[in-house]
Amino acid sequence: DAGVTQSPTHLIKTRGQHVTLRCSPISGHKSVSWYQQVLGQGPQFIFQYYEKEERGRGNFPDRFSARQFPNYSSELNVNALLLGDSALYLCASSADSFSYNSPLHFGNGTRLTVT
Amino acid sequence: QQQVKQSPQSLIVQKGGISIINCAYENTAFDYFPWYQQFPGKGPALLIAIRPDVSEKKEGRFTISFNKSAKQFSLHIMDSQPGDSATYFCAAEDDKIIFGKGTRLHILP
Numbered sequence: 001d002a003g004v005t006q007s008p009t010h011l012i013k014t015r016g017q018h019v020t021l022r023c024s025p026i027s028g029h030k031s032v033s034w035y036q037q038v039l040g041q042g043p044q045f046i047f048q049y050y051e052k053e054e055r056g057r058g059n060f061p062d063r064f065s066a067r068q069f070p071n072y073s074s075e076l077n078v079n080a081l082l083l084g085d086s087a088l089y090l091c092a093s094s095a096d097s098f099s100y101n102s103p104l105h106f107g108n109g110t111r112l113t114v115t
Numbered sequence: 116q117q118q119v120k121q122s123p124q125s126l127i128v129q130k131g132g133i134s135i136i137n138c139a140y141e142n143t144a145f146d147y148f149p150w151y152q153q154f155p156g157k158g159p160a161l162l163i164a165i166r167p168d169v170s171e172k173k174e175g176r177f178t179i180s181f182n183k184s185a186k187q188f189s190l191h192i193m194d195s196q197p198g199d200s201a202t203y204f205c206a207a208e209d210d211k212i213i214f215g216k217g218t219r220l221h222i223l224p
Contacts, residue, residue, distance in 0.1 A: 004158070033212075042121075042204045042214030043159065056211045090158050103149070104212075106158030 002026070004093050004107035012113045013081050021076045021110045025093030031055070032074040033104070034066055035090040043090055049074055050097040081114045088112075118142055119207050121215030129223050134192040136218045138205035141186065145207035150179065150190050151214075153202045162203070163190070195222045 005024045013019050025032050031050040035043035045058040049068035063079045072093075078085055088109040095102035120139045128134045140148075149164035165172045165179045165188065172179045178191040192199055200222050205215040 040217070042206075042216050044214070045211050048211070058211065092158070098147075103161040103164070106160065108156065108158050 004091055004105050006089075006091050006107040006110050008110060009108070010111045010113075012115060014115055015081055015083060017081050017114075018077065018079050019081060019112060021078075021089050021091075021112070023074045023076070023091030023093075023107060025072050025074070025091075026105055029093035029095050029102075029105070030072055031094045031097050031102075032068055032072065033092050033094075034074070034076045035092065036060075037088040037090055037109070039087070046076065048097070055097050078112075083114050086112060086114045118213045119205060119215045121205050121218060123218060124216070125219040125221070127221045127223060128195045130195065130197060132195050132222075134190075134195045134199065134220055134222070136190045136203055136205070136220070137187065138189065138207075138215050139185075139187045140207045140213075142207070142209065142213075143186070144209040145213075147208040148179070148181065148188050149206050149208070149212075150177075151204045151206065153204065153217075159204060192220075195220075197222045197224050 007022045033048040034046040037043045047066040048056040052068045066076045068074045090109045092104040092106045094104050118141050150162045151159035152162045153159040163174050163177045176193045181188045202217045202219050204217045
């Protein structure tokens with residue numbers, strides 16, 4: 001079975017630009033969540049979508065947005081990139097909206113570098 | 116605001132020894148406490164998890180000890196092996212998940 005797939009794996013952008021990151025969940029999983037992992041830190045929750053509706057939002061500015069499509073894949077968009085947005089962006093999928101009902105399965109992430 | 120504090124930052128253990136990683140939380144609304152293992156270049160993978168109504172959970176060589184009154188929980192890795200060398204994250208969850216900053220574990224062969 002295919003795991004969570006994220007694209008692209010690496011990306012280099014310039015300050016002020018916009019970026020779109022993509023995530024395909026495990027087949028049958030209806031929940032997708034996004035995390036930012038700065039080097040040497042734990043993942044920080046950005047968004048969760050379940051059945052195409054936003055279920056949770058972390059403490060990130062409005063420059064960050066996301067959506068989930070009818071096939072449950074998801075996009076994370078970041079506008080007006082800052083140097084501090086450089087990080088590994090992780091996507092996770094689960095069958096349910098709560099981790100204790102169904103565990104999170106993470107992709108290997110997109111490494112974003114902003115110069 | 117760091118709601119989950121993890122220690123130590125790094126840990127070196129001899130092969131066959133016991134690795135112990137500790138976490139403390141502040142929010143009493145947290146009701147699920149997972150541990151994740153992350154290898155370089157990979158996303159985190161769920162290792163073991165516990166609910167607050169249980170004081171201990173064991174799966175193979177991995178054990179979570181949970182102290183609700185102290186708001187602390189820990190991961191014990193028995194008979195640590197070189198393949199266990201990775202970064203470990205504790206986490207706590209209510210309606211969203213909060214991760215600790217991680218512990219880099221190195222097992223000496």
